[in-house]
Amino acid sequence: MELGIYTFGDIVADPHTGNKPTYIERTRQLMDMAKLADDAGLDVIGVGEHHGLGFVNSATATLISGMAAATKRIRFSSASTLLSTADPVRTFQEFSMADLVSGGRVEIIFGRGAFNDNFPLFGFDMKDYDALFAEKLELFELLNSNERVTWSGKFRAPLHNAEIAPRPHQARLPVSIGALSQGSVARAARSGYPLVIPVLGGSIEGYADIAAYYRAVWAQCGRRQEDAKVSLFSHFHVTETAEETQQDFYPYYSGYMRRMFRGPIPAATYAHMLSPAGTFVGGSVQQVVDKISMLKEATGAQRYVGQIDVGAPRFSTTAKGIELLATKVAEQLR
Numbered sequence: 001m002e003l004g005i006y007t008f009g010d011i012v013a014d015p016h017t018g019n020k021p022t023y024i025e026r027t028r029q030l031m032d033m034a035k036l037a038d039d040a041g042l043d044v045i046g047v048g049e050h051h052g053l054g055f056v057n058s059a060t061a062t063l064i065s066g067m068a069a070a071t072k073r074i075r076f077s078s079a080s081t082l083l084s085t086a087d088p089v090r091t092f093q094e095f096s097m098a099d100l101v102s103g104g105r106v107e108i109i110f111g112r113g114a115f116n117d118n119f120p121l122f123g124f125d126m127k128d129y130d131a132l133f134a135e136k137l138e139l140f141e142l143l144n145s146n147e148r149v150t151w152s153g154k155f156r157a158p159l160h161n162a163e164i165a166p167r168p169h170q171a172r173l174p175v176s177i178g179a180l181s182q183g184s185v186a187r188a189a190r191s192g193y194p195l196v197i198p199v200l201g202g203s204i205e206g207y208a209d210i211a212a213y214y215r216a217v218w219a220q221c222g223r224r225q226e227d228a229k230v231s232l233f234s235h236f237h238v239t240e241t242a243e244e245t246q247q248d249f250y251p252y253y254s255g256y257m258r259r260m261f262r263g264p265i266p267a268a269t270y271a272h273m274l275s276p277a278g279t280f281v282g283g284s285v286q287q288v289v290d291k292i293s294m295l296k297e298a299t300g301a302q303r304y305v306g307q308i309d310v311g312a313p314r315f316s317t318t319a320k321g322i323e324l325l326a327t328k329v330a331e332q333l334r
Contacts, residue, residue, distance in 0.1 A: 001296060001333050003325060005037055005308040006046030006079040006233060009056035009063075012312035015251040021312075026056040027063075029315050033308070034067035036319055038074040040326030046079030046109070046233065046305055051118050061094035068102035076102060079233065079305070080111030080178045080196070084132040085122040087156065088140040089164070096168040104169035109196050110137060111178035128155070134187070137177075141191075144172050176231065185210055189217035189228070197299065199234035199279050207232070207279070208298035215300070230299055236306025237282040237313075238324045245274065245283045252311035281306055285328045292333060304333075 009030055013020045021029070030047075037045050045067070047060045057063050064076045076098070081091065091108075099106040112133055119126050135153045142149050143164050152158035177188035178196040188195050195214045197207055211230050218228040237253070239245045254265040261269075273280035274287070281291045281304075292304050306325065309318045 001292075001301070002043040002303040003330050003333065004042050004044030004046065004075075004077075004303070004305040005033070005236070005322060005325065006048060006077075006305050007033065007057075007307065007309050008048035008050055008079075010256070010309070010312050011054050011056060012252075012256060014312070014314075015255045023056050029309075029318075030056070030063065031067060031070060032315070033318065033322065034074065035070055036322045037326070038071035040322055041330070042074060042322070042326050044075045044077055044107075044303070044305060046077040048079040049082055049113075050115065051121055052115075061091075061098045064095075064106060065098040065101045068098060068105060073105075075105045075107060077107040077176075077305075078109050080109040080113070082113045082118050083110045083136045083140065084112055084129065085118045085124050086136070088136045088143060089159075089162075092140060092143040092164065092173070093166065095173055096166050099168035099170060099173060100166060102169070106168070106170075107174040107176065109176045109178045110140075111196075112184070124155075130183075131155075137191075140175070144175065176229075178233075180210065182213065185214050186217045189214050190221055192221075192223065194229035194231065196231045196233060197301075199232050199281075199295065201273075201279060203277075204279060204294055204298050207295065211299035211301070229303075230301045231303035231305065232295055232299060232301045233305045234279065234281050234295075234307065235310045236288075236308055236321075236325075237280075237310065238285060238288045238321050238329060239317075240284065240324070242284040242287060245287075246271070249282070249311070249313065249317075252313045256311035285324055285332075288325075288329050289332045292329070296333075 009026055011020055034045050047063050049060050051058045060078045095108055132155055135155055139151055148161050149159050149164055150161050176194040176196045179185045179188055197210055215228045237245050237249050257265050272278050274283050281288055308321050
């Protein structure tokens with residue numbers, strides 16, 4: 001099983017001091033995370049896209065290019081790229097350039113995002129939410145397959161034998177679709193894209209159903225079952241002991257999730273999230289191994305990627321988590 005980490009580059013106040021990192025401090029942390037993950041032997045690092053003041057990254061391909069120049073072997077993925085409000089041509093150019101810088105180590109996950117602030121920011125209407133994504137995904141597929149493209153649609157100026165450059169180092173940029181809804185999952189399967197499932201609460205059985213539905217639609221389209229690829233992305237925290245996650249990490253995660261819970265996470269809720277019945281991948285090495293194993297068995301996933309710095313703990317804690325994931329967790333899962 002491939003293992004990796006991802007980040008949104010959150011700017012979060014430390015619950016003990018109230019201090020927030022500056023944008024330059026946070027950017028340096030992300031660069032250091034990539035180098036640590038590369039040196040430790042992890043398979044992939046994902047970089048999420050947000051457009052508010054609470055996040056440092058809104059230009060994923062740019063950040064990936066910087067990380068690629070400082071690393072040797074790890075693969076990079078967006079997590080995810082909000083294609084609905086982006087220009088597919090420019091997106092292809094930016095990620096192709098990052099792929100060239102990396103020597104062929106870049107992937108893209110397209111999603112529609114959990115937040116909608118990108119729609120007014122870039123002048124799009126939420127009523128076109130689904131139509132925008134469908135049209136732009138279709139155009140990106142043409143760009144990814146052809147050096148010259150002729151195309152017309154509703155939301156972008158037409159292309160007439162347009163030269164699409166630069167071309168990536170890889171023959172094609174690998175594309176996956178991040179999805180939870182039945183319609184989006186079915187579209188990924190019908191179009192032949194790997195599926196990325198964001199594990200965000202609920203039950204493990206629910207995610208098993210999503211993966212099973214994806215594979216059923218995939219097979220209905222006449223494709224081989226073994227070619228249906230599923231990845232899982234989730235909040236993640238690993239420590240030497242269970243107590244460190246239960247006690248020391250609680251203020252960080254509770255602060256991070258307080259908007260969703262409209263206040264601190266109740267201690268009983270946090271304990272349930274960490275339990276075998278919950279979906280938060282956190283705790284001791286053995287707890288993490290057990291939870292990822294359960295998710296893998298339920299969904300048949302080939303890759304697990306954890307949000308290593310969720311809650312923005314101290315960087316020393318994040319670095320230790322990378323080490324534990326790449327050594328002790330990986331040792332049992334691979």
